[in-house]
Amino acid sequence: DSGVTQTPKHLITATGQRVTLRCSPRSGDLSVYWYQQSLDQGLQFLIHYYNGEERAKGNILERFSAQQFPDLHSELNLSSLELGDSALYFCASSVSGRSTDTQYFGPGTRLTVL
């Protein structure tokens, strides 16, 4: 158990809908990262937050957004969902957000868009 929690574990929804994925980092970690794992793209970095502020963006679609709250939990919002958004979404956390950190991953949320 990495100490990173993600809810829900599974999510099934329809095209055009909006969903919210939630992540709680390990105790003491200030940074949260979101990654998407799909069969065709592999593991791709989406976005990084440090202590409530956005630090870096990766291959994140405009339909996707995220935020980190004062209690350091984070939410990833996916809207106008398409079939191609079906994937495993991981949250990871680290102590400070520096490249020297080890990122610890949560169990993931499996999103299925029908």
Place this chain on the structure above:
Amino acid sequence: AQKVTQAQTEISVVEKEDVTLDCVYETRDTTYYLFWYKQPPSGELVFLIRRNSFDEQNEISGRYSWNFQKSTSSFNFTITASQVVDSAVYFCALSEPTSYKLSFGAGTTVTVRA
């Protein structure tokens, strides 16, 4: 350009055999970090080892060992005396100071047969 290459797609071994996973990376930075993660069939991403670029000493931790060679940009990982529970997808990842993300390879699926 792909930063991390795992040329082996799948490896199948019989229990107690050793397994070596290859990883080749590409970076312009002189300081960087390399990681190996494991993704068992249950789906979570589990951190295994981390190595920084300025320490080429190879190490052993239990049944895991790794061979880091800066001259060839390789970071290979070996599982000694493999067990069925080692069956998983193994990912090599690179962290650079100019980026806040992990760049992952495509993964190598290891199947250990009893």
